[in-house]
Amino acid sequence: MYHCPSCGAQIVTDQTTAAAFCYYCHNPVVLSGRVSGEFLPHKIIPFTIDKQQATEKFLEYAHSKKFVPKAFFNKQQIEKISGVYFPYWMADMDMRGSLQAEGKNLRVWRSGDTEYTETKIYHVERRGNIHLEDITKNALKKNSLKLAEGVLPYDVSKVKGFHMGYLSGFLAEKCDLGRSDLQAEVVEDAKEFAQRLLRETAGGYGHLSVNSCQLQTQQEHWDYIMLPVWTVTYKGRDGKMYYYSMNGQNGKVYGELPVDGAKVWILGIVIFMVVFLLGLLGGWML
Amino acid sequence: MKMIKRCLTMALLLCMIIFCMTPVQAEESAQQAAENMQLTDQAGLLSETEAEEINHRLAELEERTGWEFMALTTDDAGGEDATSYAESWFDKYTGKDDGVICAIDMDNREIVVRAFGEAMYYITDNRTERILDAGYEEISEEKHAATLQAMLGEVEDAYQTENADRNYLYDEDTGEVIRHPRKKSITLSEILIALGLAIVAGGATVFGIFGKYRLKFGGYKYPIEKNGRVSLTTKEDRLVNSFVTRRQIPKQTSSGGGGGSRSAVHTGSGGRRSSGGSRKF
Numbered sequence: 001m002y003h004c005p006s007c008g009a010q011i012v013t014d015q016t017t018a019a020a021f022c023y024y025c026h027n028p029v030v031l032s033g034r035v036s037g038e039f040l041p042h043k044i045i046p047f048t049i050d051k052q053q054a055t056e057k058f059l060e061y062a063h064s065k066k067f068v069p070k071a072f073f074n075k076q077q078i079e080k081i082s083g084v085y086f087p088y089w090m091a092d093m094d095m096r097g098s099l100q101a102e103g104k105n106l107r108v109w110r111s112g113d114t115e116y117t118e119t120k121i122y123h124v125e126r127r128g129n130i131h132l133e134d135i136t137k138n139a140l141k142k143n144s145l146k147l148a149e150g151v152l153p154y155d156v157s158k159v160k161g162f163h164m165g166y167l168s169g170f171l172a173e174k175c176d177l178g179r180s181d182l183q184a185e186v187v188e189d190a191k192e193f194a195q196r197l198l199r200e201t202a203g204g205y206g207h208l209s210v211n212s213c214q215l216q217t218q219q220e221h222w223d224y225i226m227l228p229v230w231t232v233t234y235k236g237r238d239g240k241m242y243y244y245s246m247n248g249q250n251g252k253v254y255g256e257l258p259v260d261g262a263k264v265w266i267l268g269i270v271i272f273m274v275v276f277l278l279g280l281l282g283g284w285m286l
Numbered sequence: 287m288k289m290i291k292r293c294l295t296m297a298l299l300l301c302m303i304i305f306c307m308t309p310v311q312a313e314e315s316a317q318q319a320a321e322n323m324q325l326t327d328q329a330g331l332l333s334e335t336e337a338e339e340i341n342h343r344l345a346e347l348e349e350r351t352g353w354e355f356m357a358l359t360t361d362d363a364g365g366e367d368a369t370s371y372a373e374s375w376f377d378k379y380t381g382k383d384d385g386v387i388c389a390i391d392m393d394n395r396e397i398v399v400r401a402f403g404e405a406m407y408y409i410t411d412n413r414t415e416r417i418l419d420a421g422y423e424e425i426s427e428e429k430h431a432a433t434l435q436a437m438l439g440e441v442e443d444a445y446q447t448e449n450a451d452r453n454y455l456y457d458e459d460t461g462e463v464i465r466h467p468r469k470k471s472i473t474l475s476e477i478l479i480a481l482g483l484a485i486v487a488g489g490a491t492v493f494g495i496f497g498k499y500r501l502k503f504g505g506y507k508y509p510i511e512k513n514g515r516v517s518l519t520t521k522e523d524r525l526v527n528s529f530v531t532r533r534q535i536p537k538q539t540s541s542g543g544g545g546g547s548r549s550a551v552h553t554g555s556g557g558r559r560s561s562g563g564s565r566k567f
Contacts, residue, residue, distance in 0.1 A: 103523065114535065115534075115535050116530055118528065120527070123524045124522070126522075127519050127520035128520070130516045132513060133513040149506045189508065194514075201518060257500075264496065271491045273484070275484040276481060279479060283472045283477070284471065284476075
């Protein structure tokens, strides 16, 4: 049970709420118990975009989309725009890996009426250490994964050590997905990225087929981090609610957009006609 | 006096009318002459019935092809060889660009076929040999009408079966290779290909936009180039096998490139190109 430090009113929150506003006196309230101990974030990236800028950037984004119905977005229709610190896990991975592959190069030349093809097959082996930084995962179950990850990436050079004061004036959520919940997913992703990196060191082959790839995690470092997100709830003219998330650091917006079907189909038909006519012209010219 | 003046005026008027009409008549008579030159039996080798049959054949061929067809026999080539004589004859009497002349030259004892304009793409070197073979078989037995009929028969066969679009001319004088000017047309397969491409392009646009706006694809991708690095401890590229395979390049059916048959052509004294050939008998 939490009480407003200003007016003493009871604060009713979700299980994961870490910062909110008093329903009665509207003063910011940080639920310090939810951002301490095992839930104490290691790092935070503070908001650099304020509410007004967020609103402008959102409308700018919405208006830049050519296939959104005309006059669909306007300032008055924005139901709610809130600055929220969402919890994420950010992992750095050090791995050791080896890759065995078969590389193939072909060289073709002609002499008289004969075409020669020289095939050279190589045994390709790579061993090395792989370092992957900032593999970022959403740490809140109720978040839409698409909206939570759609605002990534953040500029981590602006990361700060966590301090409760950053949360004041914003909403905040604590994580309910622990490191252990995400461990397998992160390791899986890390292996995929590491294999791709090893493979990229074996360029210069016309064809490369990987026979085996072993990867062992040597070291991993996880940070529980709060990232700034503006959430926008928008009531469309069609009566449907649209939800958007905006990176609170750089203003990148992510969310489903309404589509003016007629505009899209007209464009599709125009492209169909142009390609069809060009195709016919090409056939006629040849 | 008045009478004399009137007579003079009438005479002058008549002269003027005659003068004005003369070129028209001359032109008409030249045209008529050309029309009557489909078969010319200068050597008197053909009977009236044979001539009629050949004339009928020539008219049929002209109607079917739209070309000029001529058949000629001569016993006096005026010092020219059979080829030059036939070319000059065609030049002199044709009113068209395209056509074929088959001739029996008793003076040089030679049979000849020459093709002009579009017909050159049909009367290829191979076809010329077949036409001359057919003619030679008959002329050897002194069947003159049959010679011309056989040659015209092979010309007709060439028209029906040759694919002129694929054939090409080889100018013996300049070494130039001339492809058949393709008729600009659109085939059904080209329409279908254009339609397929248009459906793919239009469909990709529509579904691409719907998909992007409705978050069906796109979104965050880990920036592996920026956030990942690898330091290699082992880098081995060992050649384990090397071999060379060879393949015979299929020969093209002609030296002109792109297939098709060759028609060797040369430019006659009249400045007109023609294909064909001749054979002594």
